[in-house]
Amino acid sequence: MEEGSYRQSRLCRLLGNPVAFAVVQLLAENRELSVSEIARAVGRSVQRVSTVLGALRLAEVVRYNTDGKRNLYRLKHPSEVRSVLSALSCFVKAASAVRR
Secondary structure (H helix, E strand, C coil), X not given: CCHHHHHHHHHHHHHCCHHHHHHHHHHHHCCCEEHHHHXXXXXXXXXXXXXXXXXXXXXXXXXXXXXXXXXXXXECCHHHHHHHHHHHHHHHHHHHHCCC
């Protein structure tokens, strides 16, 4: 498998995790958020969200800036991620409209 296809499949697998998907959606709607703000918003523990953010960092989806003692997370490529989320939404609507 070529590198590009491999990275795309890894990203799809990562976004298949409901917590990771919720984090990405939340960051697509906001500028920068701390781990505790994200955890509160998605209803998960700080530890769980930190683990997900680590995976999203490795996949080049998010990055962070340090503000004193806390890290503020944001999307690395916000317009591209918003385009992917929009395309997924359109696909789900179209697939839901298909009758068997």
